[in-house]
Amino acid sequence: MQTSPNNTSIFDFHGKPPLAKALPISLQHVLAMVAGVITPPIIIAGVVGATPAEKLLLIQIAVLASGVCTLFHLYGIWKFGARLPAIFGVGFAYVPTLIAVGGQFGIEGIIGAQLVGGITMMVVGYFIQYIRHLFPPVVAGTVVLVIGLSLYDIAIRYMAGSGNVEAPGFGAPINWAVALVTLLTVLVASQFGRGVVKLSAIMVGILVGYLLSLALGMVSFDSVVEAKWVAVPEVMPFEMEFHAAAIVSMVVICVINSVQTIGDLSATTVGGMNRELRTKELTGGLLGNGLTTAASAFFGALPTSTFSQNVGIVAMTKVISRYVLAIAGLFMILAGLSPKFGAIMTTIPYPVLGGATIIVFGMITMTGIQLLIKDELSARNMTIVGLALALSLGIAQVPAAIEQFPAMLKNLIGGAPIVVAAITAFVLNIVLPRTSLADEAREREAIARADAEAAGQGEAGPHAGKVEADERQGAGAGRAAGVARGG
Numbered sequence: 001m002q003t004s005p006n007n008t009s010i011f012d013f014h015g016k017p018p019l020a021k022a023l024p025i026s027l028q029h030v031l032a033m034v035a036g037v038i039t040p041p042i043i044i045a046g047v048v049g050a051t052p053a054e055k056l057l058l059i060q061i062a063v064l065a066s067g068v069c070t071l072f073h074l075y076g077i078w079k080f081g082a083r084l085p086a087i088f089g090v091g092f093a094y095v096p097t098l099i100a101v102g103g104q105f106g107i108e109g110i111i112g113a114q115l116v117g118g119i120t121m122m123v124v125g126y127f128i129q130y131i132r133h134l135f136p137p138v139v140a141g142t143v144v145l146v147i148g149l150s151l152y153d154i155a156i157r158y159m160a161g162s163g164n165v166e167a168p169g170f171g172a173p174i175n176w177a178v179a180l181v182t183l184l185t186v187l188v189a190s191q192f193g194r195g196v197v198k199l200s201a202i203m204v205g206i207l208v209g210y211l212l213s214l215a216l217g218m219v220s221f222d223s224v225v226e227a228k229w230v231a232v233p234e235v236m237p238f239e240m241e242f243h244a245a246a247i248v249s250m251v252v253i254c255v256i257n258s259v260q261t262i263g264d265l266s267a268t269t270v271g272g273m274n275r276e277l278r279t280k281e282l283t284g285g286l287l288g289n290g291l292t293t294a295a296s297a298f299f300g301a302l303p304t305s306t307f308s309q310n311v312g313i314v315a316m317t318k319v320i321s322r323y324v325l326a327i328a329g330l331f332m333i334l335a336g337l338s339p340k341f342g343a344i345m346t347t348i349p350y351p352v353l354g355g356a357t358i359i360v361f362g363m364i365t366m367t368g369i370q371l372l373i374k375d376e377l378s379a380r381n382m383t384i385v386g387l388a389l390a391l392s393l394g395i396a397q398v399p400a401a402i403e404q405f406p407a408m409l410k411n412l413i414g415g416a417p418i419v420v421a422a423i424t425a426f427v428l429n430i431v432l433p434r435t436s437l438a439d440e441a442r443e444r445e446a447i448a449r450a451d452a453e454a455a456g457q458g459e460a461g462p463h464a465g466k467v468e469a470d471e472r473q474g475a476g477a478g479r480a481a482g483v484a485r486g487g
Contacts, residue, residue, distance in 0.1 A: 009321070010022065010025065010319045010321045010324060011319065011320060011321070012320070012321060013084075013085060013273075013320050013321065013322055014322070015321040015323065016321070016323045017321060017323065017324065019327075022321070022323060022324045022327055023327065024199075024200035025317065026324050026325070026328040026331065027200075027203050027328070027331070028200055028201075028203035028206065028313065029087055029313060029325060029328040030328045030331045030332060031202070031203065031348065031356070032202060032307075032309045032310055032313060032356070032357055033087055033089060033309065033310055033332075034063075034335075034346065034348075036089070036091075036307060036309065037062050037063055037066050037089050037090050037332075038059050038062060038063065039092060039095075040062065040091070040095050041055070041058035041059045041062045041090065041302060042055070042059065043098075043099065044058065044095075044098050044099070044110070044302065045059075047098075047099050047102040047103050048102045048103075048106050048110075054107075056339065057234075057237060057300060058300060058302075059339075060339050061233050061296075061299050061301045061336065062302060062336075063335045063336040064301070064332070064333060064335075064336025064337065065089070065090060065296050065299065065301035065304065065336070066087075066329075066332045066336075067089075067329045067332030067333035067334075068292075068329070068333060069089055069292045069296075070087050070088050070325065070326075070328065070329035071326060071330070072088075072292060073086060073088050074322045074325055074329065075322070075326075076288065079283065079287055080291050081284050081285070081288040082265055082281050082284050082285030082288060083284060084265060084269065084281055084285070085268060085273075085314050085319075085320040085321070085324075085325050086264065086268050086285075086306055086311065086314070086325075087306070087311075087325060087328065088288075088305065088307065089304060089307055089332070090296075090301060090304055090305075091257065091302075091304060091305030091307075094253055094257065094302065094303045094305070097250060097252075098302065098303075101246045101249055101250065104243075104245070104246070108238055108239045108240060108241040110246070110250075110302070111238050111239075111240050111297045111300065112240040112241045112242040112243070112246065112247070112297075113242070113243070113247045113249070113250035113251075114250060114293060114297045114302070114303050115297040115298075116242070116251060117247075117251050117253070117293060117294075118254070118292075118293030118297065118303070119290065119294055120251045120254050120255060120290070121254045121255070121286060121289055121290030121293060121294075122287050122290030124286055125258070125283055125284075125285070125287035125288075125290055126283070126287065128258075128262075128279075128282055129283055132279055134429065135259070135262055136375060136429065137266075137371045137372060137374040137375045138372060138375045138381045138384055138385065138429060139384075139422075139425045139429050140263050140266040140371055141368050141369070141370075141371030141372035141375075141385075142372070142385050142388045142421055143259055143262070143263035143368075143418060143421055143422050143425065144264070144364065144367055145365060145369060145371075145372065145385070145389070146368075146388070146392050146393070146417055146418055147263060147264070147267075147364055147368070147418055148308070148312075148362070148363075148364035148366075148368055149365055149393060150392075150393070150417045150418060151308060151361040151364065152358070152361055154361075155357055156354065157350075157354070158179070158351065158353050158354025158357070159175065159179035159180075159183075159350075159351055159354035159355055159358065160172075160176065160351075160354070161175035161351060162350050163350065175351040176351070178209055178212055178216070178218065178349065178351040178352060178355070179351035179352070181209060181212055181355070182205045182208060182212075182351070182354075182356050183205065183355040183356070183359065185204060185209065186201050186202055186205035186355070186356055186359055187201075187359070189204040189205065190316070190359075199317050201316075201317075202313060202357075202360065205355065205356045206348065206352055209351070209352035209355055210349075213348075213349045213351070213352060218351075219347050219348075223343040223347070224340060224343040224344055224347065226343075227339040227340040228339050228340060229338055229339075229340050230337060230338055231337065231338070231339050234299070235299060236299075237300045238300050240297070253419070254290075254293070254303065256418070256422055257303070259418075260305065260306070260418050261285055261305060261306050262277075262282060262286075263368075263422075264306035264308055265277050265281065265282060265306065267311050267364065267367040268314055268315075269281070270367060270370055270371055270374075271311070271312075271363070271370065272314040272318055272319075272320045273320055289306075292304045308361075308364050309357055311367070312357075312363040312364040313360055315363045315364070315366075315367050316359070316363045372385060380432050380433070383428070384424075384425050384428045384432065387424055387428065388421040388424040388428070391420050391421070391424050392417035392420035392424065393417055396420075
C-alpha cells in the first residue's frame with residue numbers, strides 16, 4: 001500500500017527513489033537477465049535452421065518482449081499482472097520442449113503450440129484460486145529449492161568460460177580468474193559496502209570484472225559494429241502451424257511452468273517482502289504470464305516466465321521498488337528497439353556473468369528453505385521434499401537413465417529437474433496422509449510403550465509363563481471346588 005505521494009524508499013513497492021540511486025540497481029537486474037533472455041532464441045534458431053536475419057529477429061523480439069512483459073506485470077491491467085517486484089521474460093525452462101518441437105515442426109510449429117500453451121496458462125491462472133490449497137509451502141518451497149539448485153551448473157559453466165562445455169578455452173585458468181575476481185568484488189561490496197554500493201553489489205562486481213576482461217582482451221565488439229541502430233518489430237513474422245504432438249508438449253510444459261511461477265512469486269514475497277504470496281497476486285501473475293506468452297506468439301517471441309536470478313537479487317538486496325524494476329524493463333525495451341544497444345550488453349564475457357550470479361542462485365536456494373520451514377518439518381513433509389529432490393536432481397545428473405522413455409516424456413522431464421520436482425511434490429502432498437509433529441510424537445510414545453511392555457514380558461522369561469500357568473490352574477481348581485459345594 002502506498003504510504004505517501006512523496007515516498008522515495010527503494011524498500012517500498014510504491015517507492016520512487018532518485019534516478020541516480022535507482023539506476024545502478026536497475027542495471028544489475030538487466031545484466032543478470034540478459035544472457036538468459038538471448039540464449040533461448042540463439043539455441044532455437046540453430047535447431048530450426050533459421051537464417052541469420054531470422055536469428056537476429058528472434059533475439060531482438062525476445063529482448064523487447066521481456067521488457068514489455070516486465071512492465072506489464074509490475075503495473076498490471078485489470079486482473080492481469082502480478083503487481084510484484086519480479087522480472088519476466090523469455091524463459092529458459094521451455095528450451096528442452098522447444099528443441100523437441102522445433103526439430104520436428106520448425107518455428108511455425110513452436111509458435112502455433114505456444115499460442116495454445118499461453119491460453120492454457122490463463123485457464124490455470126483463473127482456477128488457481130480454487131486449488132491454491134494444493135500448493136502449500138512444502139510444495140512451493142520444494143520447487144524454489146530445486147530452481148536454485150538446478151541453476152548452479154549454469155553459473156559454473158559461465159565461470160568456466162561459456163554455456164557450452166565444448167567451447168574453445170572452456171575451463172581455462174584465465175576464465176576462472178576473472179570469475180573469481182568478479183565474485184570476490186560482489187562479496188566485498190555486499191558485505192562491507194555502504195549505500196548504493198551495497199545495494200548494487202552485483203553491478204559493481206560486473207563492472208570490475210568487465211574492466212578486467214577488457215584489459216585481458218576477452219571482450220569483442222564485432223556484434224556491436226554489425227548491429228543496426230533501430231529495428232521495429234513485425235506482426236506475424238512467422239506463420240502458425242498447429243500440430244497435436246507439439247500442442248500437447250507445449251501445454252504440459254506451460255502448466256509445469258505455472259508451478260515454477262508460483263514458486264518464484266512466493267520466493268519474491270517471502271525473500272523480499274517478508275510475507276506470504278496473496279491469491280490475487282498469484283492469479284494475476286499466472287493470468288498475465290499466459291496472456292504475454294500467447295500474445296508473444298504473434299510477434300515471434302518465445303514463451304515467457306519469471307526470471308529466478310532476479311528473484312534472487314530481490315531476496316538479497318530487499319529492494320522491491322517497482323520503479324527500480326521498471327527502469328530495467330525500459331532498458332530491455334530500448335535494447336529490443338535498438339539492436340546495437342542490446343549488442344553492447346551481450347559483450348559481457350560469460351565468466352563475469354557467472355561470477356556475479358552464482359551468489360544470486362545461492363540466495364534462491366535459501367529462499368526455498370525459508371519457504372519449507374514455514375511448514376512443520378514432519379516426517380511426511382521431509383519425505384515429500386527429500387524424494388522430490390532425489391528424483392529431480394538424480395535424473396538431471398544421469399540423463400541416460402531415461403533414454404528409452406517415449407520422446408515426448410523424455411523431452412519433458414529430461415532437461416528440467418523443476419518439472420520432476422513439481423510433479424513429485426504435488427502428487428505426494430495429495431496422496432500422503434497429513435500428520436503433525438504432535439501426532440508423530442504421540443505415535444512414537446505409543447510404539448515406545450509397546451516395546452517396553454514387550455521387553456518386560458521377555459525379561460520375565462519361562463518363570464513368568466510358569467506362574468501364569470499356575471494361576472490358571474489355581475483358578476480352575478477354585479471353580480471346581482465351588483461347583484462341588486453347590487452340589
